[in-house]
Amino acid sequence: MIDILLVDDEELVRAGLRAVLEAQGDLRVIGEAADGAEAMVLARTLRPHVVLMDVRMPEVDGLSATRAILAAGGASAPKVLVVTTFENDDYVYEALRAGADGFLLKRSRPAEIAHAVRLVAAGESLLFPAAIRRLAGERANRPAAEAMARAGLTEREAEVLRLVAQGLSNGEIAERLFLGVQTVKTHVSSVLGKLGARDRTQAVIVAYESGFVPR
Structure with a gap:
Protein backbone atom coordinates (compact mmCIF):
# COMPACT_ATOMS: atom_id res chain seq x y z
CA MET A 1 0.00 0.00 0.00
CA LEU A 127 9.88 13.78 -16.19
CA PHE A 128 8.52 15.64 -19.19
CA PRO A 129 11.75 16.05 -21.19
CA ALA A 130 10.43 18.78 -23.50
CA ALA A 131 9.32 20.95 -20.58
CA ILE A 132 12.53 20.36 -18.60
CA ARG A 133 14.63 21.11 -21.68
CA ARG A 134 12.78 24.37 -22.33
CA LEU A 135 13.02 25.57 -18.73
CA ALA A 136 16.64 24.47 -18.33
CA GLY A 137 17.58 26.16 -21.57
CA GLU A 138 16.72 29.49 -20.00
CA ARG A 139 19.05 28.78 -17.09
CA ALA A 140 22.29 27.51 -18.60
CA ASN A 141 24.91 28.19 -15.93
CA ARG A 142 28.55 27.73 -15.09
CA PRO A 143 28.06 25.71 -11.85
CA ALA A 144 26.20 23.02 -13.78
CA ALA A 145 28.90 22.96 -16.46
CA GLU A 146 31.60 22.72 -13.81
CA ALA A 147 29.77 19.91 -12.00
CA MET A 148 29.52 17.97 -15.24
CA ALA A 149 33.18 18.57 -16.08
CA ARG A 150 34.25 17.31 -12.64
CA ALA A 151 32.01 14.26 -12.75
CA GLY A 152 34.23 12.18 -15.01
CA LEU A 153 31.41 9.97 -16.25
CA THR A 154 32.36 6.80 -18.06
CA GLU A 155 31.10 6.32 -21.60
CA ARG A 156 28.37 3.98 -20.36
CA GLU A 157 27.32 6.33 -17.56
CA ALA A 158 27.08 9.20 -20.05
CA GLU A 159 24.92 7.03 -22.29
CA VAL A 160 22.64 6.15 -19.38
CA LEU A 161 22.31 9.81 -18.33
CA ARG A 162 21.27 10.83 -21.84
CA LEU A 163 18.53 8.19 -21.78
CA VAL A 164 17.40 9.23 -18.30
CA ALA A 165 17.15 12.79 -19.68
CA GLN A 166 14.80 11.47 -22.35
CA GLY A 167 12.47 10.28 -19.60
CA LEU A 168 13.20 6.57 -19.90
CA SER A 169 12.78 4.32 -16.87
CA ASN A 170 15.44 1.88 -15.69
CA GLY A 171 13.58 -0.94 -17.41
CA GLU A 172 13.37 0.93 -20.70
CA ILE A 173 17.06 1.85 -20.53
CA ALA A 174 17.92 -1.79 -19.84
CA GLU A 175 16.03 -2.86 -22.96
CA ARG A 176 17.60 -0.13 -25.08
CA LEU A 177 21.16 -0.96 -24.01
CA PHE A 178 20.70 -4.74 -23.63
CA LEU A 179 21.64 -4.59 -19.95
CA GLY A 180 20.12 -5.97 -16.78
CA VAL A 181 17.88 -3.62 -14.80
CA GLN A 182 20.15 -3.94 -11.76
CA THR A 183 23.13 -2.95 -13.89
CA VAL A 184 21.28 0.15 -15.04
CA LYS A 185 20.41 1.00 -11.43
CA THR A 186 24.10 0.73 -10.56
CA HIS A 187 25.03 3.10 -13.37
CA VAL A 188 22.33 5.58 -12.35
CA SER A 189 23.51 5.52 -8.74
CA SER A 190 27.07 6.16 -9.89
CA VAL A 191 25.95 9.09 -12.04
CA LEU A 192 24.05 10.62 -9.12
CA GLY A 193 27.05 10.26 -6.85
CA LYS A 194 29.46 11.81 -9.33
CA LEU A 195 27.15 14.75 -10.03
CA GLY A 196 26.25 15.25 -6.37
CA ALA A 197 22.59 14.93 -7.36
CA ARG A 198 19.91 13.86 -4.90
CA ASP A 199 17.88 12.02 -7.52
CA ARG A 200 17.38 11.44 -11.23
CA THR A 201 15.54 14.71 -11.70
CA GLN A 202 18.41 16.78 -10.36
CA ALA A 203 20.84 14.85 -12.54
CA VAL A 204 18.74 15.61 -15.61
CA ILE A 205 18.62 19.30 -14.71
CA VAL A 206 22.42 19.40 -14.45
CA ALA A 207 22.66 17.59 -17.78
CA TYR A 208 20.49 20.17 -19.52
CA GLU A 209 21.82 23.29 -17.75
CA SER A 210 25.41 22.27 -18.47
CA GLY A 211 24.70 21.65 -22.13
CA PHE A 212 25.73 17.97 -21.79
CA VAL A 213 22.34 17.11 -23.27
CA PRO A 214 21.49 19.48 -26.14
CA ARG A 215 18.55 21.78 -25.48
Missing part, protein backbone atom coordinates in the same frame (compact mmCIF):
# COMPACT_ATOMS: atom_id res chain seq x y z
CA ILE A 2 1.33 3.44 -0.97
CA ASP A 3 0.44 6.14 1.56
CA ILE A 4 -0.19 9.60 0.12
CA LEU A 5 -0.43 13.13 1.52
CA LEU A 6 -2.45 15.62 -0.57
CA VAL A 7 -1.44 19.28 -0.43
CA ASP A 8 -3.58 21.89 -2.22
CA ASP A 9 -5.32 25.04 -1.05
CA GLU A 10 -8.45 24.15 -3.06
CA GLU A 11 -10.69 21.66 -1.29
CA LEU A 12 -12.32 20.64 -4.57
CA VAL A 13 -8.95 19.67 -6.06
CA ARG A 14 -8.09 17.60 -2.99
CA ALA A 15 -11.47 15.85 -3.13
CA GLY A 16 -10.98 15.02 -6.80
CA LEU A 17 -7.50 13.63 -6.24
CA ARG A 18 -8.66 11.60 -3.26
CA ALA A 19 -11.47 10.04 -5.30
CA VAL A 20 -9.08 9.15 -8.12
CA LEU A 21 -6.41 7.68 -5.86
CA GLU A 22 -8.65 5.74 -3.49
CA ALA A 23 -10.33 4.03 -6.43
CA GLN A 24 -7.04 2.14 -6.76
CA GLY A 25 -6.50 -0.85 -4.55
CA ASP A 26 -2.87 -0.07 -3.76
CA LEU A 27 -3.11 3.69 -3.08
CA ARG A 28 -4.28 5.27 0.18
CA VAL A 29 -4.70 8.94 1.10
CA ILE A 30 -3.67 9.30 4.74
CA GLY A 31 -3.88 13.07 5.08
CA GLU A 32 -4.71 16.41 3.48
CA ALA A 33 -3.16 19.85 3.91
CA ALA A 34 -4.42 23.20 2.66
CA ASP A 35 -1.06 24.98 2.76
CA GLY A 36 2.65 24.39 2.94
CA ALA A 37 2.95 24.92 6.67
CA GLU A 38 0.37 22.25 7.42
CA ALA A 39 2.03 19.96 4.88
CA MET A 40 5.36 20.15 6.71
CA VAL A 41 3.71 19.09 9.97
CA LEU A 42 1.73 16.24 8.42
CA ALA A 43 4.69 14.95 6.45
CA ARG A 44 6.62 14.63 9.70
CA THR A 45 3.80 13.02 11.71
CA LEU A 46 2.11 10.82 9.10
CA ARG A 47 5.26 9.78 7.22
CA PRO A 48 3.64 9.30 3.78
CA HIS A 49 5.43 7.57 0.94
CA VAL A 50 4.40 10.23 -1.59
CA VAL A 51 3.33 13.87 -1.25
CA LEU A 52 1.23 15.39 -4.03
CA MET A 53 2.23 19.04 -3.70
CA ASP A 54 0.56 22.08 -5.24
CA VAL A 55 3.17 24.79 -5.79
CA ARG A 56 1.09 27.96 -5.72
CA MET A 57 -0.52 28.37 -2.31
CA PRO A 58 -0.92 31.33 0.06
CA GLU A 59 1.31 31.76 3.09
CA VAL A 60 3.86 28.92 2.70
CA ASP A 61 3.99 27.83 -0.94
CA GLY A 62 4.77 24.39 -2.30
CA LEU A 63 8.34 25.24 -3.18
CA SER A 64 9.21 26.21 0.39
CA ALA A 65 7.32 23.22 1.76
CA THR A 66 9.13 20.84 -0.60
CA ARG A 67 12.52 22.13 0.50
CA ALA A 68 11.60 21.84 4.18
CA ILE A 69 10.07 18.36 3.91
CA LEU A 70 13.05 16.94 2.02
CA ALA A 71 15.58 18.58 4.32
CA ALA A 72 13.80 17.35 7.46
CA GLY A 73 13.29 13.81 6.16
CA GLY A 74 16.82 13.20 4.94
CA ALA A 75 17.26 9.75 3.40
CA SER A 76 13.80 8.70 4.61
CA ALA A 77 12.00 11.75 3.19
CA PRO A 78 8.85 11.07 1.18
CA LYS A 79 8.80 11.38 -2.57
CA VAL A 80 7.36 14.72 -3.70
CA LEU A 81 5.28 14.91 -6.85
CA VAL A 82 4.43 18.49 -7.80
CA VAL A 83 0.91 19.06 -9.09
CA THR A 84 0.54 22.08 -11.33
CA THR A 85 -1.71 23.77 -13.86
CA PHE A 86 1.08 24.94 -16.15
CA GLU A 87 4.09 22.80 -17.09
CA ASN A 88 6.26 25.86 -17.79
CA ASP A 89 5.77 27.29 -14.31
CA ASP A 90 9.02 28.61 -12.79
CA TYR A 91 7.83 27.39 -9.38
CA VAL A 92 7.69 23.85 -10.75
CA TYR A 93 11.21 24.02 -12.09
CA GLU A 94 12.58 25.34 -8.81
CA ALA A 95 10.75 22.58 -6.94
CA LEU A 96 12.43 20.03 -9.20
CA ARG A 97 15.80 21.62 -8.52
CA ALA A 98 15.00 21.44 -4.80
CA GLY A 99 14.48 17.68 -5.02
CA ALA A 100 10.91 17.01 -6.14
CA ASP A 101 10.72 13.75 -8.08
CA GLY A 102 8.63 15.07 -10.94
CA PHE A 103 5.51 17.01 -11.77
CA LEU A 104 1.99 16.19 -12.80
CA LEU A 105 -0.50 18.39 -14.61
CA LYS A 106 -3.86 18.89 -12.88
CA ARG A 107 -5.61 18.03 -16.14
CA SER A 108 -4.00 14.58 -16.19
CA ARG A 109 -6.30 11.60 -16.59
CA PRO A 110 -7.00 9.38 -13.55
CA ALA A 111 -4.88 6.54 -14.91
CA GLU A 112 -1.96 8.93 -15.44
CA ILE A 113 -2.22 10.24 -11.88
CA ALA A 114 -2.21 6.73 -10.39
CA HIS A 115 0.70 5.69 -12.62
CA ALA A 116 2.69 8.78 -11.60
CA VAL A 117 2.29 8.03 -7.91
CA ARG A 118 3.37 4.42 -8.36
CA LEU A 119 6.33 5.50 -10.47
CA VAL A 120 7.82 7.93 -7.95
CA ALA A 121 7.03 5.60 -5.04
CA ALA A 122 9.17 2.97 -6.80
CA GLY A 123 12.10 5.38 -6.97
CA GLU A 124 11.72 6.56 -10.57
CA SER A 125 11.30 10.19 -11.64
CA LEU A 126 8.35 11.54 -13.57
Whole structure:
Protein backbone atom coordinates (compact mmCIF):
# COMPACT_ATOMS: atom_id res chain seq x y z
CA MET A 1 0.00 0.00 0.00
CA ILE A 2 1.33 3.44 -0.97
CA ASP A 3 0.44 6.14 1.56
CA ILE A 4 -0.19 9.60 0.12
CA LEU A 5 -0.43 13.13 1.52
CA LEU A 6 -2.45 15.62 -0.57
CA VAL A 7 -1.44 19.28 -0.43
CA ASP A 8 -3.58 21.89 -2.22
CA ASP A 9 -5.32 25.04 -1.05
CA GLU A 10 -8.45 24.15 -3.06
CA GLU A 11 -10.69 21.66 -1.29
CA LEU A 12 -12.32 20.64 -4.57
CA VAL A 13 -8.95 19.67 -6.06
CA ARG A 14 -8.09 17.60 -2.99
CA ALA A 15 -11.47 15.85 -3.13
CA GLY A 16 -10.98 15.02 -6.80
CA LEU A 17 -7.50 13.63 -6.24
CA ARG A 18 -8.66 11.60 -3.26
CA ALA A 19 -11.47 10.04 -5.30
CA VAL A 20 -9.08 9.15 -8.12
CA LEU A 21 -6.41 7.68 -5.86
CA GLU A 22 -8.65 5.74 -3.49
CA ALA A 23 -10.33 4.03 -6.43
CA GLN A 24 -7.04 2.14 -6.76
CA GLY A 25 -6.50 -0.85 -4.55
CA ASP A 26 -2.87 -0.07 -3.76
CA LEU A 27 -3.11 3.69 -3.08
CA ARG A 28 -4.28 5.27 0.18
CA VAL A 29 -4.70 8.94 1.10
CA ILE A 30 -3.67 9.30 4.74
CA GLY A 31 -3.88 13.07 5.08
CA GLU A 32 -4.71 16.41 3.48
CA ALA A 33 -3.16 19.85 3.91
CA ALA A 34 -4.42 23.20 2.66
CA ASP A 35 -1.06 24.98 2.76
CA GLY A 36 2.65 24.39 2.94
CA ALA A 37 2.95 24.92 6.67
CA GLU A 38 0.37 22.25 7.42
CA ALA A 39 2.03 19.96 4.88
CA MET A 40 5.36 20.15 6.71
CA VAL A 41 3.71 19.09 9.97
CA LEU A 42 1.73 16.24 8.42
CA ALA A 43 4.69 14.95 6.45
CA ARG A 44 6.62 14.63 9.70
CA THR A 45 3.80 13.02 11.71
CA LEU A 46 2.11 10.82 9.10
CA ARG A 47 5.26 9.78 7.22
CA PRO A 48 3.64 9.30 3.78
CA HIS A 49 5.43 7.57 0.94
CA VAL A 50 4.40 10.23 -1.59
CA VAL A 51 3.33 13.87 -1.25
CA LEU A 52 1.23 15.39 -4.03
CA MET A 53 2.23 19.04 -3.70
CA ASP A 54 0.56 22.08 -5.24
CA VAL A 55 3.17 24.79 -5.79
CA ARG A 56 1.09 27.96 -5.72
CA MET A 57 -0.52 28.37 -2.31
CA PRO A 58 -0.92 31.33 0.06
CA GLU A 59 1.31 31.76 3.09
CA VAL A 60 3.86 28.92 2.70
CA ASP A 61 3.99 27.83 -0.94
CA GLY A 62 4.77 24.39 -2.30
CA LEU A 63 8.34 25.24 -3.18
CA SER A 64 9.21 26.21 0.39
CA ALA A 65 7.32 23.22 1.76
CA THR A 66 9.13 20.84 -0.60
CA ARG A 67 12.52 22.13 0.50
CA ALA A 68 11.60 21.84 4.18
CA ILE A 69 10.07 18.36 3.91
CA LEU A 70 13.05 16.94 2.02
CA ALA A 71 15.58 18.58 4.32
CA ALA A 72 13.80 17.35 7.46
CA GLY A 73 13.29 13.81 6.16
CA GLY A 74 16.82 13.20 4.94
CA ALA A 75 17.26 9.75 3.40
CA SER A 76 13.80 8.70 4.61
CA ALA A 77 12.00 11.75 3.19
CA PRO A 78 8.85 11.07 1.18
CA LYS A 79 8.80 11.38 -2.57
CA VAL A 80 7.36 14.72 -3.70
CA LEU A 81 5.28 14.91 -6.85
CA VAL A 82 4.43 18.49 -7.80
CA VAL A 83 0.91 19.06 -9.09
CA THR A 84 0.54 22.08 -11.33
CA THR A 85 -1.71 23.77 -13.86
CA PHE A 86 1.08 24.94 -16.15
CA GLU A 87 4.09 22.80 -17.09
CA ASN A 88 6.26 25.86 -17.79
CA ASP A 89 5.77 27.29 -14.31
CA ASP A 90 9.02 28.61 -12.79
CA TYR A 91 7.83 27.39 -9.38
CA VAL A 92 7.69 23.85 -10.75
CA TYR A 93 11.21 24.02 -12.09
CA GLU A 94 12.58 25.34 -8.81
CA ALA A 95 10.75 22.58 -6.94
CA LEU A 96 12.43 20.03 -9.20
CA ARG A 97 15.80 21.62 -8.52
CA ALA A 98 15.00 21.44 -4.80
CA GLY A 99 14.48 17.68 -5.02
CA ALA A 100 10.91 17.01 -6.14
CA ASP A 101 10.72 13.75 -8.08
CA GLY A 102 8.63 15.07 -10.94
CA PHE A 103 5.51 17.01 -11.77
CA LEU A 104 1.99 16.19 -12.80
CA LEU A 105 -0.50 18.39 -14.61
CA LYS A 106 -3.86 18.89 -12.88
CA ARG A 107 -5.61 18.03 -16.14
CA SER A 108 -4.00 14.58 -16.19
CA ARG A 109 -6.30 11.60 -16.59
CA PRO A 110 -7.00 9.38 -13.55
CA ALA A 111 -4.88 6.54 -14.91
CA GLU A 112 -1.96 8.93 -15.44
CA ILE A 113 -2.22 10.24 -11.88
CA ALA A 114 -2.21 6.73 -10.39
CA HIS A 115 0.70 5.69 -12.62
CA ALA A 116 2.69 8.78 -11.60
CA VAL A 117 2.29 8.03 -7.91
CA ARG A 118 3.37 4.42 -8.36
CA LEU A 119 6.33 5.50 -10.47
CA VAL A 120 7.82 7.93 -7.95
CA ALA A 121 7.03 5.60 -5.04
CA ALA A 122 9.17 2.97 -6.80
CA GLY A 123 12.10 5.38 -6.97
CA GLU A 124 11.72 6.56 -10.57
CA SER A 125 11.30 10.19 -11.64
CA LEU A 126 8.35 11.54 -13.57
CA LEU A 127 9.88 13.78 -16.19
CA PHE A 128 8.52 15.64 -19.19
CA PRO A 129 11.75 16.05 -21.19
CA ALA A 130 10.43 18.78 -23.50
CA ALA A 131 9.32 20.95 -20.58
CA ILE A 132 12.53 20.36 -18.60
CA ARG A 133 14.63 21.11 -21.68
CA ARG A 134 12.78 24.37 -22.33
CA LEU A 135 13.02 25.57 -18.73
CA ALA A 136 16.64 24.47 -18.33
CA GLY A 137 17.58 26.16 -21.57
CA GLU A 138 16.72 29.49 -20.00
CA ARG A 139 19.05 28.78 -17.09
CA ALA A 140 22.29 27.51 -18.60
CA ASN A 141 24.91 28.19 -15.93
CA ARG A 142 28.55 27.73 -15.09
CA PRO A 143 28.06 25.71 -11.85
CA ALA A 144 26.20 23.02 -13.78
CA ALA A 145 28.90 22.96 -16.46
CA GLU A 146 31.60 22.72 -13.81
CA ALA A 147 29.77 19.91 -12.00
CA MET A 148 29.52 17.97 -15.24
CA ALA A 149 33.18 18.57 -16.08
CA ARG A 150 34.25 17.31 -12.64
CA ALA A 151 32.01 14.26 -12.75
CA GLY A 152 34.23 12.18 -15.01
CA LEU A 153 31.41 9.97 -16.25
CA THR A 154 32.36 6.80 -18.06
CA GLU A 155 31.10 6.32 -21.60
CA ARG A 156 28.37 3.98 -20.36
CA GLU A 157 27.32 6.33 -17.56
CA ALA A 158 27.08 9.20 -20.05
CA GLU A 159 24.92 7.03 -22.29
CA VAL A 160 22.64 6.15 -19.38
CA LEU A 161 22.31 9.81 -18.33
CA ARG A 162 21.27 10.83 -21.84
CA LEU A 163 18.53 8.19 -21.78
CA VAL A 164 17.40 9.23 -18.30
CA ALA A 165 17.15 12.79 -19.68
CA GLN A 166 14.80 11.47 -22.35
CA GLY A 167 12.47 10.28 -19.60
CA LEU A 168 13.20 6.57 -19.90
CA SER A 169 12.78 4.32 -16.87
CA ASN A 170 15.44 1.88 -15.69
CA GLY A 171 13.58 -0.94 -17.41
CA GLU A 172 13.37 0.93 -20.70
CA ILE A 173 17.06 1.85 -20.53
CA ALA A 174 17.92 -1.79 -19.84
CA GLU A 175 16.03 -2.86 -22.96
CA ARG A 176 17.60 -0.13 -25.08
CA LEU A 177 21.16 -0.96 -24.01
CA PHE A 178 20.70 -4.74 -23.63
CA LEU A 179 21.64 -4.59 -19.95
CA GLY A 180 20.12 -5.97 -16.78
CA VAL A 181 17.88 -3.62 -14.80
CA GLN A 182 20.15 -3.94 -11.76
CA THR A 183 23.13 -2.95 -13.89
CA VAL A 184 21.28 0.15 -15.04
CA LYS A 185 20.41 1.00 -11.43
CA THR A 186 24.10 0.73 -10.56
CA HIS A 187 25.03 3.10 -13.37
CA VAL A 188 22.33 5.58 -12.35
CA SER A 189 23.51 5.52 -8.74
CA SER A 190 27.07 6.16 -9.89
CA VAL A 191 25.95 9.09 -12.04
CA LEU A 192 24.05 10.62 -9.12
CA GLY A 193 27.05 10.26 -6.85
CA LYS A 194 29.46 11.81 -9.33
CA LEU A 195 27.15 14.75 -10.03
CA GLY A 196 26.25 15.25 -6.37
CA ALA A 197 22.59 14.93 -7.36
CA ARG A 198 19.91 13.86 -4.90
CA ASP A 199 17.88 12.02 -7.52
CA ARG A 200 17.38 11.44 -11.23
CA THR A 201 15.54 14.71 -11.70
CA GLN A 202 18.41 16.78 -10.36
CA ALA A 203 20.84 14.85 -12.54
CA VAL A 204 18.74 15.61 -15.61
CA ILE A 205 18.62 19.30 -14.71
CA VAL A 206 22.42 19.40 -14.45
CA ALA A 207 22.66 17.59 -17.78
CA TYR A 208 20.49 20.17 -19.52
CA GLU A 209 21.82 23.29 -17.75
CA SER A 210 25.41 22.27 -18.47
CA GLY A 211 24.70 21.65 -22.13
CA PHE A 212 25.73 17.97 -21.79
CA VAL A 213 22.34 17.11 -23.27
CA PRO A 214 21.49 19.48 -26.14
CA ARG A 215 18.55 21.78 -25.48
